[in-house]
Amino acid sequence: MTRPQHFGWFLARGFGPQGWGYASLDWDYDWTRPEIYQEAARTLEQAGFDLVIIEDAPSLGSPETIDLRVRHAFGGPKHDPLLLAPYLFQATRHLGIVPTVNPAGLLPYTAARQFSTLQHLSGHRLGLNVVTDTGSARHFSDAPTLDHDGAYDRAEEWLDGIRSLWRSWEDGALVADTGTDVYADGSRLHAIRHRGEHFAFDGPLNALPFTDGEPAIVSPGGSGRGLGFAGANSDVQLALAPLDEASVRAYRAKIHQAAVDAGRRPADIKILFAIQPVITSSADEAERIVAASAHPDDAALQQIARKQSSDLETDLTSLDLDCPLDPAVFGAHVSQGSIRRLLGDRGPEAPLRAHLTALARAGRISDRTGFVGTAEEFADLIEELGEWGNDGVLLWGDFHPVTLHRTLDELVPVLRRRGILRREYAAGGLQENLRAF
Template identity: 75%
Template sequence: MSRQQHFGWFLARGFGPHGWGHPSLDWDYDWTSPALYQQAVRTLEQAGFDLLIIEDAPSLGSASTIDLRVRQAFGGPKLDPLLLAPYLFAATERIGIVPTVNPAAYLPYTAARQFATLQHLSGHRLGLNVVTDTGSARHFGTAPQLGHDAAYDRAEEWTSAVVALWRSWPEGALIAHPDAGRYADGALLQPTRHRGEYFSFDGPLNAIPFTDGAPVIVSPGGSPRGLGFAGANSDVQLALAPMTEQSVRAYRGRIHDAAIAAGRSPDDITILFAIQPTVVSSAEEADRLVAASHHPDDDVLRRIAERQSSDLETDLTGLDLDRPLDRGIFGEHVSHGSIQRLIGTHDEDASLREILTAHARLGRIRDGSGWVGTAVELADRIEEYGAWGNDGVLLWGDLHPVTVHRTLDELVPILRRRGILRREYEPTLRANLRPF
């Protein structure tokens, strides 16, 4: 029997115009209506996925890149995934829903109370993808715009403050016993006075304690500071790394070391590596797609530059394709991980054309050069990850029902027959994420 793993779906485009730029747009779903997302998330639950993580970026970016972000809907518009979550909970029974939240956008007391409400309403299936998007801070009053590491410092303080408020009702404070005529013992509630570098507030929280654990904390981020944040705070790490055995084991080792340094067990963190497969019907079709991608024309490179400009909030479209990329064009607010994903393994002399061409090229699942292949080939590769000790994977894509079915229809039965994918759920998201 193969090693069972955890599975999630990362809604990489966020709560935005799904289907835009693709033929699936003509299915006539309304991306502002919950029906599209409810239909797709029910499919994920039927498939046995542990969780759905919904990306978000509250900002349209800097003035110089707004048009790049909205022209093809790469970076906006986006609606708030936290407000989509109740519709997804209502449509499902077991799968976890994980909207992205930015500490700059939510004061700790408001955050703790709203998230506690959703945790109760969902039957303890809420997760929070805590990100440190520094460029959005200017939209939220007096929140300062911080550099990369300082933004993690703020997120660390925010997360600790929210958790402290959740714990301000200790064991025994909630009585709720009609025969005793007492609902709660106010003398036991913790004041939770917080005076920090970034936030100040008083508790206790006006919300009852959880019966089956607090919301699950998820985080991305591969920088040393990001890994440190995950080690101290996260239940799930959204991992981005080359999917070789050496790289996977090394990345897991860094997360485990960070957890131990924070006084936690490595088993406290479920590490899910994000992959973006293109599942096709035959090996011949996969070979054809890969061969066609190896010689991109300038139009293809321009579209990739537009997408990268949106993600990096840095306009690459006006740069000379045949000159080396100046790394100094990226501001302090740009994610180090995003810059590294753009550059890959290229050295400083690499031209922008070489860098973008690498993003255009596809590779085959079966030889480890990329993510194009059949469902059997993808299942083989995921099974191999389990042999390396991997916790699981996040499939990266939009949440359009066409995309979900195209990816999963053949894959799910194969994974289940091999014992890799769950058939039954535990009652809560936290329980579902326990090691197998």
């Protein structure tokens, strides 16, 4: 029997210029206004998606590379997704909204109170994508920048502190009895006093306790420390891994072991693999797209170089396409994972053209070499992932309505006919929908 899967959308551009660089920009949506995001959120809810995760990067990067990030709007500008969330909650009734938050940028008491407010306003549909971006630290204080693992330690202290504040109202503290004129029992509020390595604050929290669960915690980290953080804290793990059976099962086993090591059950965390499919109307169209991608021209390679330059904060566009790419061009601040994704298994003697051509090359869903194919072929892949025990997938893209409809119009009916995609939501908010199957 086909297993239903959880579906989410990763808003990869964040609260930024939706449609920039594409012909769909001429639909004349204003990315700074809420309407385009509300329209997209309603579409995802109609499609039966569980949640949308809104990427964010508080920083424009190092002063030397700001122009690389803003020239083509790959790395900015971006507005604060936490402030977009209320508009999306107002436009929907069931969809979970998950803005990205940085523990360096919000003090625990302020964060706990703001998140609690949004959880109540939304009917318990808030999630938090906790990202330990060390590159943004200089915007929040002049404290020394933490290393990779140190940033996770701070995030863990931050989240533990927020949860202690959320739980500072014990069961029965909220009375709300009009007969006795007692709204709350102050003897059941805990006087939290936190003095940690990174934060100091007191409670209890001046906000109501939750009735349908705390905000869902999402995490994207793939390092050993990141997987440990997810196992101990997260309700959803944003997963990046090759989608073959061995890789999927191995990744899930690592997350589940991390959960067990933290005293949790494997079922407490949903693992959603991120995929950016290109849905075509026919197999012939898919073949044409794949064939065309095998021999990109220099203009196509330069477009890829511009995006990679933003992600890697290194100007690849100024380098000779036909010379070897020396890894020494990347500064110490650049993610090693991002560098590995660019270089792949090609040696240091490979020219930049080879690396960019590999990124340009598309593959077919039908033979599992890529993600170009028909809705039926994509549904086959999702069913296969389900047979390996998978919990669901995150589709990937901007929030322009053209992008969503190009991806979903043919796909949603196929997924629903096969019993993979939900038709109804559970009562009780995002946490209940994640636990529904």
